[in-house]
Amino acid sequence: MKNKRDVYVRLENRENNLPVPILCRKSKEAGGVLQGVDWVVLDSRNATGVYQLNMALVSPADYERLQGKDYALVNPENGRYDRIILKADAKVPTDGDMTLRTVAGIKKRLGYRKEQGPLLLCAMERSVGFADIRRQSLENVRDDNLVMSAGVYDSLVKDSPFTLFDVVNGLTGDSFCIHKEHIIRTEPSEDKEFLQLNRKHRIFLKLEGDQSVDAKEAGIYLRPELSSLYYKRRCNLWNLLTKLFVGKSALSLMCRRPFECDESSDIVRISGSNMKLLGVEEIDSVILRYHTRTVKCRVLEMDDRDEFATMNGENGLMPDLSIGIPAHIRNKLGITYVDCAVKVERDTDFLFAKSLPEQIIPLLLTFTTSGLVLNMNIAFEIFFAIVVVYLNFSSKRHMRSS
Secondary structure (H helix, E strand, O other): OOOOOOOEEEEEEEEOOEEEEEEEEOOEEEOOOEEEEEEEEEOOOOOOOOOOOOEEEEOHHHHHHHOOOOEEEEOOOOOOEEEEEEEEOOOOOOOOOEEEEEOHHHHHHHOOOOOOOOEEEEEEOOOOOEOEEEEOOHHHHOOOOEEEOHHHHHHHHOOOOEOEEEEEEOOOOOEEEEEHHHEEEOOOOOOOOEEEEOHHHHHHOOOOOOOOOOHHHHOEEEEEOHHHEOOOOOOOHHHHHHHHHHOOOEEEEEEEOOOHHHOOOOEEEEOHHHHHHHOOOOOOEEEEEEOOEEEEEEEEEOOOHHHHHHHHHHHHHOHHHEEEOOHHHHHHHOOOOOOEEEEEEEOHHHHHHHHHHHHHHHHHHHHHHHHHHOOOOHHHHHHHHHHHHHHHOHHHHHOOOO
């Protein structure tokens, strides 16, 4: 793969005609994350009428055999993989080898060629479902932490090479991503496996509100995000400086469809209160993060909530916890299903550059005063200039919530 951050699959140890896939990043590797299940043939016809971009259709008999697990499809020729969701369809051929009918996007992401051989269907490592969902304690709500029982934490999170994990509603497919550092282990006082979620997490997973489902029926579970294997976010010196001067701020919001007029633009929509919490104004730049991918785009206020609700149906009834993202931006982020949480950050580089012209006169006065009046050397002049700029940016830092 060209991108050094990409995770690719190496296939080894062929036994019973099925290789053992090993996820790799550079020279490091992690075994046991993917397990070969079956060889599959892709149908020449694409799946139609599906709303999830990683949907794969199988025969009802194969679906009955495979349901209840997370799956990835691996191209053994180039090592590329893609997470898929299986759905039963009686129109899928059942003669001979197992057949998958996928959307065109899956074939493109796998680099699939019509003349190549079968692909490998793999089951992914996942935790057991949490039937016991509890309310979060107050001390963990402020930091947006997730608390789980000691047994599951030790087996899945403690020594995991993955940085990010998805918390998933197995019934509806709703999910949000959480960093490993924000998963807290409780003391092993009881053997029962449980998960503590705050109200925002429960809303994200449709466990609270008008459209809520029962936690036991939902089958909430935690799964590692494959692209986060040994992942570390890169941050250059300039970005660190702009965060220091301007101040960083971020929110997690549920992905929704935007207004119709936004689909051909790089515009996302969030509520006015969320814009104030982030400390941004209209047409300012924001950074969207989903798993290990990032996209910069401009932001506008969600000024017509009725239209937003019309575009999203019942999903758009909570605009203060939603963000409208155009389809082409969702594709860049790798979002295949709108009901997932996206992290939104203020673009400190953009805000610094936007406010830089306002600093010219204070800087000129600083250099003139320190050079002519105080007769300082260049090192002290630069130091005082940095202090002046930092103080002038205090208004930008105070615009955000944190």
